[in-house]
Amino acid sequence: MLELNVIRREPEKVKAGLRKRNWKEEDLGIVDRILALDEQRRKLQTQRDELLAQSNKLSKQIGQLFKQGKREAVEALKAQVTTIKATLKELQERKAALDTQLEALLLSLPNIPHPSVPAGSSDADNEIYKDWSGALPQLPATAQPHWELAKQYGIFDLELGAKLTGAGFPVFRGQGARLERALINFFLDEARAAGYEEIQPPLLVNADTARGTGQLPDKEGQMYYIEKDELYLIPTAEVPITNIFRDAIVPASALPIKMAGYTPCFRREAGSYGAHVRGLNRVHQFDKVEIVQIAHPQHSYEVLEEMLAYVSSLLDKLELLYRIVKLCGGDLGFTAALTYDFEVWSAAQERWLEVSSVSNFETYQANRMKLRFRDGQKKTQLAHTLNGSALALARVVAALLEQNQEPDGIRIPQVLVPYTGFERIVRS
RNA sequence: GGAGGAGUGGCCGAGUGGUUGAAGGCACCGGUCUUGAAAACCGGCAGGGUCGAAAGGCCCUCGGGGGUUCGAAUCCCUCCUCCUCCGCCA
Numbered sequence: 016m017l018e019l020n021v022i023r024r025e026p027e028k029v030k031a032g033l034r035k036r037n038w039k040e041e042d043l044g045i046v047d048r049i050l051a052l053d054e055q056r057r058k059l060q061t062q063r064d065e066l067l068a069q070s071n072k073l074s075k076q077i078g079q080l081f082k083q084g085k086r087e088a089v090e091a092l093k094a095q096v097t098t099i100k101a102t103l104k105e106l107q108e109r110k111a112a113l114d115t116q117l118e119a120l121l122l123s124l125p126n127i128p129h130p131s132v133p134a135g136s137s138d139a140d141n142e143i144y145k146d147w148s149g150a151l152p153q154l155p156a157t158a159q160p161h162w163e164l165a166k167q168y169g170i171f172d173l174e175l176g177a178k179l180t181g182a183g184f185p186v187f188r189g190q191g192a193r194l195e196r197a198l199i200n201f202f203l204d205e206a207r208a209a210g211y212e213e214i215q216p217p218l219l220v221n222a223d224t225a226r227g228t229g230q231l232p233d234k235e236g237q238m239y240y241i242e243k244d245e246l247y248l249i250p251t252a253e254v255p256i257t258n259i260f261r262d263a264i265v266p267a268s269a270l271p272i273k274m275a276g277y278t279p280c281f282r283r284e285a286g287s288y289g290a291h292v293r294g295l296n297r298v299h300q301f302d303k304v305e306i307v308q309i310a311h312p313q314h315s316y317e318v319l320e321e322m323l324a325y326v327s328s329l330l331d332k333l334e335l336l337y338r339i340v341k342l343c344g345g346d347l348g349f350t351a352a353l354t355y356d357f358e359v360w361s362a363a364q365e366r367w368l369e370v371s372s373v374s375n376f377e378t379y380q381a382n383r384m385k386l387r388f389r390d391g392q393k394k395t396q397l398a399h400t401l402n403g404s405a406l407a408l409a410r411v412v413a414a415l416l417e418q419n420q421e422p423d424g425i426r427i428p429q430v431l432v433p434y435t436g437f438e439r440i441v442r443s
Numbered sequence: 444g445g446a447g448g449a450g451u452g453g454c455c456g457a458g459u460g461g462u463u464g465a466a467g468g469c470a471c472c473g474g475u476c477u478u479g480a481a482a483a484c485c486g487g488c489a490g491g492g493u494c495g496a497a498a499g500g501c502c503c504u505c506g507g508g509g510g511u512u513c514g515a516a517u518c519c520c521u522c523c524u525c526c527u528c529c530g531c532c533a
Contacts, residue, residue: 060493064502071502074514078461081513093513100513264453264490385491395490 016121016383018397022049032127035344037136045120052117059113063106070099122232126379128344129353135343144355145339152336152362152418160363161413162294164420165191168440170412171295183299185409190440194415194427195302197434198408199277202304202329206405209325211275211306216255218278219246224258227384228400229350229376239281248281252305253402260309261384264395270388271318272309275405277302294413296368301409307402309386312378315399319353319375322403326357326371329406332430335414336360338367352377359410363417368410373403416440 022029030043073096080088133142165171170191176184187195207213225231225247230238239248249255256274265272280303295301306325310318323339330337342354351374358367378397381387387395419426424439432438 057493060502064493067503068501070513075462077513081461089513096513387490 016379017124017127018378018382019049019053019121022046022124023053026050029124029127033125035128035132035134036125036347037345045124049117049120049124052113052120056110056113056117059106059110063103063110066099066103066106070096070103073099125233125349126352126376128347129375129377131341132347132353133341133343136345137343138346140343141346141356142341142343143338144341147336147338147360149336151360154362154417154420157422158363158417158420160294161361161416164416164425165294167442168425169443170194170416170440173294181299183297185295185298185300189443190435190437191412193435193437194412194431194440195408197431197436198406198411199302199304201431201434202405203275203277205329205332206275206304206306209273211273214252214256214259214274214276216249216252216259216276216278218249218255218281219244220249220255220258221246224254224261227258227261228254228380229383230254233349237282237284239283249278250282251280251303251402251404252276252278253307256305256307257309257380257400257402258384260386260398262386264387264389265309265398267311267388267390270309270311270398271314273306274308275304275306277304279303280407295409296364296413298409301407303407304405305402306405307400309381310399310401311388312396312399315375315377315401316353318399318401319355319373322373322401322405323355326373326403326405330357330359330370332428333411333415334428335411335418337370348372348374350376350379352379357404357406359414361410361414361417363420368414369407370410370414371404371406374401376400376402 017029026046029046033043033046073092077089077092077096080092133140135141159167162173168191169189171185171187173182173185175186176182179186203213219241222231222245225238230247230250234250238250240246241248255278256276259274260272279300281300283299284297306322308318308322327337327339337357337359340356340358342348342351342356347354354372354374356369357371357373359370361368377399380400381397384400386398386400388398389395415428416425419428424441427435427438427440
């Protein structure tokens with residue numbers, strides 16, 4: 016949620032941000048509507064507060080008079096307060112209505128893109144931030160996409176998942192399951208070495224938590240919802256981990272706070288069709304290690320760089336080819352100010368697969384969560400939140416399988432061997 | 444799931460209708476003292492909204508919501524959470 020005082024102070028900047036997100040001119044009026052509502056709300060509140068002050072004062076007097084036993088005076092004042100209360104009730108109702116309206120409008124406003132975010136309407140307009148420098152490898156003509164390899168080597172089984180649950184729920188088996196577990200452990204160990212506290216959060220969250228990071232109300236349809244208990248399955252560990260600090264005030268000296276956690280992620284997303292969703296390209300449940308940082312506003316972009324370097328180091332260690340893409344205004348998520356995607360080269364599919372998304376949300380999430388820090392004096396200030404996948408497993412597995420396929424098996428990157436306990440995946 | 448108990452500021456804890464946004468203690472911050480530190484002493488120390496150039500004023504918040512009352516941390520209703528016992532269970 017954008018800060019109201021930012022909208023008050025710089026409405027034009029907010030509108031410019033919305034334009035970058037390709038909002039139509041006629042929709043920008045929301046900013047003015049918010050300002051108008053805010054103005055009304057403040058007026059109403061001033062009136063209300065004055066009446067409350069009067070009534071509080073009279074009530075205190077009544078208390079004193081009562082002690083002195085002045086019954087008639089008490090009755091007269093009581094009548095006065097009752098009159099005030101009647102007016103007050105009406106004001107309260109109007110204010111509550113305004114508050115609700117204002118809140119709804121504020122929730123519907125996305126974050127303002129960082130100045131460096133390129134213009135554009137779709138992923139085709141994203142800027143290549145760091146390209147793969149070498150030549151893309153040519154696999155032999157016999158090379159298989161990962162879903163074929165999965166069948167040959169018994170790595171995962173989507174049909175079996177469909178039997179147990181439905182489409183998009185892979186069942187990993189044998190060496191495939193061990194590879195999955197190896198990657199999770201590798202990523203967690205790396206994160207710990209980089210100074211992240213390991214977190215194991217709940218996989219189900221309540222509405223307050225889902226709202227805090229911005230999944231509600233914007234992306235309600237993307238989450239699985241358990242109606243009976245009013246709980247949501249997490250689409251990413253970002254949600255519970257960032258919300259650890261919801262309604263918290265931390266000392267400035269504690270920043271940056273670094274946390275990492277492994278969780279399965281659940282996505283209902285309708286998705287597209289065809290080859291782009293085959294195999295592990297797009298599934299309803301996948302594993303991911305997420306890194307989250309809570310940073311001082313002055314340093315959050317340095318932190319973002321640090322996170323980029325960290326994710327790069329993981330991909331380097333896994334010997335995967337990747338590039339980094341800076342998302343354009345049209346592709347940028349609702350809550351992010353700046354996002355870099357990491358895309359890994361899927362050799363057999365001859366396309367780039369997104370394996371990580373690293374974002375700075377500035378104060379957008381913090382404002383919803385009331386996540387603040389206390390600076391030098393007494394004042395509290397909203398912190399910046401950042402997160403990134405480090406990494407999303409399913410697609411990393413897809414790329415690893417394809418890139419490392421050899422006639423007699425699939426080679427495991429050196430760094431993973433201590434985790435898998437085997438050097439090759441072979442036909443069973 | 445059943446029965447009982449409890450939820451007060453960063454923590455402990457007093458407070459059962461009238462200057463209580465809340466005693467006292469701990470922690471923390473500043474100061475005095477000290478060569479320095481500790482101890483002792485003095486002072487400060489909730490968040491938010493709103494008005495104001497500022498100083499400061501006013502309003503809201505004692506688990507959440509609603510109600511009774513001129514007035515509620517204190518009474519009533521409801522929901523949530525935690526604890527104890529029983530049941531069930533990985």
